[in-house]
Structure formats: C-alpha cells, structure tokens
Amino acid sequence: MILINIDSLSTTELQYIAQQEGLATWQSLDREALIDALEEAFEDQDDEVPAALKGKINRNRYCNSLTDYRGTMQHINGLPGVEELPESYYDTSIHLLLRDPQWAYAYWSLSQSAMHTVFGEEGELDGSLFLRVQETVLDTSEIKTFDIAITGEDTQWNINLPNMGSSYLVDLCYRDHKGNEMSLAQSKSVETHPPYWQNNGEQLALDENLFAVHFSSLVTKEGEIVDNAVIRDIAQFLSKGVL
C-alpha cells in the first residue's frame, strides 16, 4: 500500500500529476488551485469505484489510484521521462578496469569544452590524442611510461600491462600541432602483484610435498590445469625440471 498525502507533494510534483491527468490549465494554477483541481479529478474517478471500496478511500491514496487507474499492463519504460541511454556522458574522464594481471580495459569520454580543445572550432582534430600508460614498480617506485595512439572516434581500449608487481594508471592526453602535450583526464590506478611461487618455483620443483599441496589441487585427475595463464607459466617452468 502506498501512502501519499497530496499535501506532501511539492508544487512541481502537483503540476506534473495535473499534466498527466490532462488538466489543460495546470500551468496557470497556483498550489491551492492545483490541489482543488486534482481532488475534483480524483473524485470523478472515485465514482467509478465500486461502492464497497469507497469507504476505504481517503486522501492517502492519490498516487496509488494514479497507477491503478492506468492499469498494470502499461510497461514502465514507456512512461514519460524514460529515455534511451546516451552514447556518452560528455564529461572528461577516463576509467581503468583490471581484467587480469596482463590486461586492463580503459574507457573514456570528453566534455564539450575538451572536445572544443581537441577538435577546434571546425570540428577537426587539431593535434593528436593518445593514452599515456604510467607504470610504477611497487618494490622500487621506479616509474615507466608508454603511449598508445588513439583517434577522436575511439572511446575504449584494451591495454597490455607488461609487468606484474606494478601499479598502472592512464592519462588521456592531447598533443597539439606544436608538440605541446596536456593531460585531459587521469584514471585511478590498478595494481598487480607477482605470486610468491612465480619467483620461487624451484622450491616447488624440488619439494614433492610442497608440489603436492600447492599444485596438485589445480590439476584435474585427467591432468587438465586450472584455466589461468599465470599458473600455466608456473607449470611450464616446473615441467622443465620435474614433469
């Protein structure tokens, strides 16, 4: 049961309901007049309600009657105000999602002012766009970067992450025809951590018990290894000495 008192609705909301109810004069009515007009409209609808139900109807049920009155078959997404999703939200931002330790997915958008900066007044790219991927090695804090050229039409990219044990972030950058560069947006960072056993695989190779505990759980009875690229790498390493 939905309990809405018409007095609790704002004037804007009252105007919206009046508009939906087809009151031609809704724009010219003040708050009091809107409430009176809506009460009158709903009293008319109440006349269509069976007598047995009338006693239960009070001022708390306006919104409820609004729905029942329209029937439940109407699809909610056909209602006024429900619009298609935009292709872009026209803010300048870039986001980085870690897909696995080797790959991240970036998507971005440009605001109108950034578009103006990039594409100029004629709407043609006045320089070049690129992604600058910044890698910070977690152990040493060493920073490396590499660039990926993109076009004005691109809005997403899969980015290869060359090393585990690093933090990565991406700048959406613009370079003008004079070679001046500027960052339009920067993503938050994602981190990858190297597995202990990747750098200490020889311990697994030399110790039967360690191998049984750590690796055997990841292999089916038929010898199929769990679907994971890093574990396949470790298995490849181990197979040189043991398997």
Add this chain to the structure above:
Amino acid sequence: MPANFVAFILNAHLPFVRHPEYPRFLEEDWLFESISESYLPLLRMFNKLKADKVPFKFTISLSPTLCCMLTDPVLQERFVQYEERLIELGEKEVERCGNEQPEFLEMAQFYLAQAKQNLSDYQDLYRTNILDGFKALETSGHLELVTTAATHAYLPLYTEYPTAINAQIELGVQSFLTTFGHLPKGFWLPECGYYPGLEENLKYHGISWFQTASQSMLLSPDKVQHGDYRPVRCPNGVAAFPRDFQGTSLVWSNTSGYPTDKAYREFYRDIGYDLPMEYIKPYIHEPSVRVFTGYKYWAITGHTDQKVPYQRSEARKRVAEHASNFIYNLKKKGQQLSRAMDESPLFTLAYDAELFGHWWFEGIEWLDQVIRLAAKESEEISLVTPSLFLAKEGTGLQTARPAFSSWGQGGYSAVWLDGSNAWTYRHIHKAIERMEELAVRFNDQISLKQRFLNQAAREVLLAMASDWPFILFNKSSTEYAEKRVCDHLRNFNVVYGNMCKNAVNTEWLVKAEKRDIIFSDIDYNIFNPDR
C-alpha cells in the same frame, strides 16, 4: 581428529526477475525450474537424511534476490500455477507414453509424481515459503546459511566505487538479517570474485569468512603453507576458504565430471522441443515459443544426436559408483595431503546449487549417497561448515593475502569484462557516480523524494548484477540481459533527471516500486560516500 574435513558450499542464486505486467514471463521460469528441480528436492534430501539420523553439515548461500523472489506472493502464486501445469502435462504424458512410447512411461510417471510431491511440499509443508525449510535445517544444526552481495554483483570491477561495494555487502547482510533473524557469519563472493582489500569491507559488516577461487592461494604474493587445503586468515583476520579445484572438478568438469556419464539423463532433449506444437502448446510460452518443460526421456548416450532412452535403474547404479569414487578420491588425496602437510586437510567444494537436480538430474541422489557414505566413514571424513571448521581449527591458521581471482574462464575478470559486455560499465559506473551525487546533495530526504531516491538506489544495484554481463558473454538470453541493464539505467536516469530539476516523477515511481519489490527498506543514503 578425522583425517579429512570436507566443506560443501552451495550457492543458490538467481537474478531478480519479476514481471507481473505480463500474464506469464519466460525468464521467470528460471526461478520455477530451480524451485521444482533443485531447491525442493534438496530440502527433501536434507530432511530425509535428518529423519534417518544421518549426521551432516552443509553450507548454503541464499542470495538476497532469490530470497526476495521466494517470498513474493506474486511469484509464489505463479509457481503454484507452473507446478499445476507440470502435473497436467504429466498426466497427459503418462497416458501418451502408456499408449505410444512405453519405454518412456517410467520417467513420465516419475516426473508426474515429483511434480505432485513438489506441489504438496510447497503448499502444505512450507506454506509457499521454502525459506522456512532452510531455516528449520539451520536451527537443527545441519545447515549454515550465508549471504552474498545484494544483487550478486561481480565486485572486482567496482573497486573504483567503494560506496557501491559497501552497498552490495551491507544490503546483503541486512537482507539476510531481515529474512533469517540473525547476522550471517559467511559471505559468498559472487563468482568467487576477490580483489585484495575486499575483506576490509566484509569485516566491517561482521563477516568471519568467505570463499575464494582455487588459484587465489598459488597466486598469492605470500608463501601460503597449505595451498587450497586449509583456509588462511587475511591480514585483518577474516578467513578465506579456497575452493579445491581438483575435488570440485570430479563433478564440475563438463568434459570428465560425473554428470557427463552416458547413462545419465540428457538435459537438452525435452518434449518441449520434441513433441508436436498442437500437443505441447499449452505448456510452452506464447506465442508458440518452445521451452524446456522438464519432461526429458533420453540418456546422454554420447556425442551424438542418436540418444537411447533413459534407464533410471542404470543411472542409479552409476550414482552409487560415482559417490563411492568421490569418497575414495577424497580419502586417497587426504592421505597424501596429511603426509605432506602434517595437518588434516580441508576440502572446500563450492558449487552452484542449481547444478544439482536441475542441470545434473541425478546430482541430488549423488549428494545424498556421498553424505551417507561420509557418515559411515566419520573417522576419515568429517563434513563441516566453514564456521564450524573455524571454531575447531581456527587458531593457528596462517595469515596470508589471497590473490585477485574468480572462478570464471581465465581465472580473473575476463567473463564479466569482454567485448560483449564492457559497454555496460560506462553506464553503470556513471549511475553509481550520480547516485553518490544525489545521496550527498539530497541527504536525509523524507516522504516522496526519499522514495524516489530509494528507487534510484534499487535501479543502480539491480543493474550491477553479475548475471547480465555473464549472459551477454555466454550469448544465452542476451536480448533480455541487455534490456534489463538498459532499463535499470534508464530508470535511474529518470530519477537523476528529475531530482536535478527538484521534481518527482510520481507516476513512474509508483509503477517502479510495484515492479521492484526488492529491498523494501533500502535507504539511499547508503550511497553517500561521506556517510
């Protein structure tokens, strides 16, 4: 002390699908098939074991979306109608098979009897709320019930939005409390999706343990001592239970798992597709959309379309063999591990609940026999729940950091983030950002605006469900999944657009609330990052 601990964890989850605006809705059958073929038969199995005084411990995660649907009067009534249609079809099938295909008669009778038993259990035993059945088994000490993320969101793809992750966890816990009357100790990570640091939020909400993918230990940055065969404590004390891939694969593998045995029932051959339209039409969907009816008469047979009729007696023999083989493998592996570890191993075996009964028809009988065999060999095998294991063996667990991982293809996030579904995150992330903005700008609203904002929060959460990107990836019901994601986001934008104008679209709100009955006591302020 037993030689081996075994923790079965079943994840019972379905996305929120409820369309009262249609007389029947195809995707609602996901729920009805699961109740009919998995949840009710599982409850019968547990209750029979209990009546037979067979000791057992099991863990079941019941997702908030599933709990909401299971307690919704509209869907409850529709399930009764669904089961009544199955009974009507079964009666026709018994007659038809008796006259025309006697080789299928036994199974037609079996399905009819099961449908009648289901309806009787549903209406008379559980009064249409099967959660009471799970609650009773929890009270008797046989089950540990746990929760999961509010809409089963795949959390590693929302690390940029801690409020959204918190909302998923907090609402998952709150919803469990409302449904079962106490706080959960465990939390099922949707799709075993873990990222370092997630445990902080779980601890904040009182969670003691969660499960992780198998490779989360071998890929840990720390030197984990016992691989997947003992849980670890995250640095903040919350326990992580890694899934045993090898043990799980005995069942789960779609190439060599038990369910692939040629004597077992073939899932994909169903009279909904095989029989003439004029006969089957009342039991499929309008307009003449062929669907599974549950009446399936063929055995897997092999990699051929020439199937042989299903022989229940033959399948039951295989169930017994497979249950024995499973126990044998656990014991054999346990001996090897005990020597290597100098401690009792724990096998954490995590599955989707719907695998048993629905996908693997004989799966529930197999579980039943595994439990009975384990009870007979209680000195060597002890069924435990993670909470029970922590109570017994929780002191002295190693502290280590699980690695970023999931149980999906590739072991990370590739299933939920690929070319088929990556486009959704642009919109979902934006909706989260805007929801946070609304929660800050319009904090602590009352009355109509509060309801409007609460509905916006529901729409964001429903868009985050892991089911939609999975379906898009899997190319199964892609049209529906795409529509659902888009609809929730478009609906969210209604609220955002109106609130920016300080208005409320009342008509939309009332309809949206009627449709999305989930999280009735949600507070949109949950999305306020300053909260």
